[in-house]
Amino acid sequence: MxxxxxxxxxxxxxxxxxxxxxxxxxELEEIQNDYVPxxxxxxxxxxxxxxxxxxxxxxxxxxxxxxxLLVLGVFIIQNHFGLFLLCTxxxxxxxxxxxxxxxxxxQARERQKEYDKIYRRYMKDVQVYRKDFLTDxxxxxxxxxxxxxxxxxxxxxxxxxxxxxxxxxGKEEKRxxxxxxxxxxxxxxxxxxxxxxxxxxxxxxxxxxxxxxRETDIYIDIExxxxxxxxxxxxxxxxxxxxxxxxxxxxxxQEHLWIVIRFxxxxxxxxxxxxxxxxxxxxADLTGNETYVKRFKIYDGLKLPKVKHWTRRxxxxxxxxxxxxxxxx
Numbered sequence: 001m002x003x004x005x006x007x008x009x010x011x012x013x014x015x016x017x018x019x020x021x022x023x024x025x026x027e028l029e030e031i032q033n034d035y036v037p038x039x040x041x042x043x044x045x046x047x048x049x050x051x052x053x054x055x056x057x058x059x060x061x062x063x064x065x066x067x068x069l070l071v072l073g074v075f076i077i078q079n080h081f082g083l084f085l086l087c088t089x090x091x092x093x094x095x096x097x098x099x100x101x102x103x104x105x106x107q108a109r110e111r112q113k114e115y116d117k118i119y120r121r122y123m124k125d126v127q128v129y130r131k132d133f134l135t136d137x138x139x140x141x142x143x144x145x146x147x148x149x150x151x152x153x154x155x156x157x158x159x160x161x162x163x164x165x166x167x168x169x170g171k172e173e174k175r176x177x178x179x180x181x182x183x184x185x186x187x188x189x190x191x192x193x194x195x196x197x198x199x200x201x202x203x204x205x206x207x208x209x210x211x212x213x214r215e216t217d218i219y220i221d222i223e224x225x226x227x228x229x230x231x232x233x234x235x236x237x238x239x240x241x242x243x244x245x246x247x248x249x250x251x252x253x254q255e256h257l258w259i260v261i262r263f264x265x266x267x268x269x270x271x272x273x274x275x276x277x278x279x280x281x282x283x284a285d286l287t288g289n290e291t292y293v294k295r296f297k298i299y300d301g302l303k304l305p306k307v308k309h310w311t312r313r314x315x316x317x318x319x320x321x322x323x324x325x326x327x328x329x
Contacts, residue, residue: 015240019267023250023260027153028286036130037145045118048111051133085295147288153220154287157257160192165204172269172328173208173224179272180222182210183280183295187211194256205252209281216287219254220279222263227310228319235315237262244309257284262287264307266327274304 004073077174134143169177176279181190189210196204211220225237225246238245250260261279279301296302310318 004208017074018310019262019264019309020275020282020304020306021262021309022282022287023254023262025254025257025259027257028150031149031153032130035142036133038126038129041164042122042125042129044122045115048115048280051196063073066266083145102108106328126154132259144288147286151218151287151289154257154259155216157217157219158194159217160189160194160207160219162193162196162204163191164196164204164206165191168206170230172265174269176224176272176275177209179276180211184211187213194253205249207253213289214284218259218283219257219285220261222279224262224265224268225262226265226324227315228324230324233319233322234320235310235312238312238315242310250258264309265324266307267304269327271304273299274315277302 013219029125134146175189177188189212192210193204193206206223207221209222211222212218216247223246227237228235236245244250246262253260259282259283263275263278273296277293280296284290284293
């Protein structure tokens, strides 16, 4: 998941825990490796060899026999100090040997955690370097080559040919749809899906709105994320330690070469013009097509304030005070 910055290209997208969120097909990220050479001093960290130990019969028997010796030493032969000491030492040793996979697993997790931290720092350095490289006026040729390659990939996106009417759009979505139609009168599609799946083919990932550039055949899934459901106040669209609860859904569209843009509900209600402009910025930034950006020339200073992406606990706290009611007024 990535967030766009001013005057950026694909290289400046990064995860920072805020809306809007932009999810790109992995093929777009790989383009950078082909067009932007990295300096020799920017070396990726070496991934550690992590062996996840397994519980073998030996470990189980060591734990069982070690526990038996400790019990024997404490409760049965405690009057014989020599035997008591022997049983305690041998039993303790067997328990340590038996539980060694637990200790090794913890060490492996710590090494993985440290590697992930170093790798994130490395990727941030890579993104900064590539952004500086591609925004340098002397490297405009490289920038155009990247944008041309991106257009070529996105043109292979799967089209949403299946009509699937969705009659459950809320008034907030309908309100934002009027703004989308205002700026993109021919580009917005609703009630269509890529494919259906599951038993009897009744399930599908239904985009809130679809942006389709007819000239280049680019598709964007535009989503509005609420912190909790209107009915029942169940936390939704929250981030987790590994990512977000919407990662599987996002990945579906990314695999079909779509871009996914997720706005917080608060953003589309308070700043609908800015949200629409943001879509145009993403398209111009990635493909070099500034047709849609020019539609906003009469608007000055359109900058979309970011909104922190909530956790499950934060969403539950927001539900308790009915946070959505505050920005729906």
